[in-house]
Amino acid sequence: MISMLLRSALIATLTWSLSAGAYETPPPAAQLTVSGAVQQPVSFSAEELRRFPAEQIVTLQLPGRDAGSPPSVLKGVRLRALLERAQIKTPDHNTVKKLAVIASASDGYKVVFSWSELFNAELGDSVLVLFERDGKPLAPAEGPLALISGKDLRTGPRHVKWLQSVDVRQIVD
Secondary structure, X not given: OHHHHHHHHHHHHHHHXXXXXXXXXXXXXXXXXXXXXXXXXXXXXXXXXXXXXHHHEEEEEEOOOOOOOOOEEEEEEEHHHHHHHHOEOOOOOOHHHHEEEEEEEOOOOEEEEEHHHHHOOHHHHHEEEEEEEXXXXXXXXXXXXXXXXXXXXXXXXXXXOOEEEEEEEEOOO
């Protein structure tokens, strides 16, 4: 009787842990959608980003995570270029000062940039929508598309894996 209870408990625990593990990594987003306060919402796949004009594809080298590990070579398109394709709505010259750009992952993780960071500061040159790491498509753990802010002192907090959407919002009237 006790062995049957233990066996049932073990099976239940294994079943739960296996099903819980299946949801640790959300399914990757196949498309990135840029919407919100834009003239023309647009969507991009990793393959479409690879076909951007060569001058818009950026290679960024980040130091390795551990001492002695090789640097990572990342390839992507500047977020600014995607926002320019979508044409941010700017009814007057002061509107841009009130805009936030919110990048979201398929698991709900979100990061925020101001319009000024992306279009009026050096940081904007290194905010990339990634499609390649070290000469290969992004690993499944990162998704087909990711975003990174390469000039942040700590790149982790604004590294968005499984990038799904970019939403432009006016945050102040």
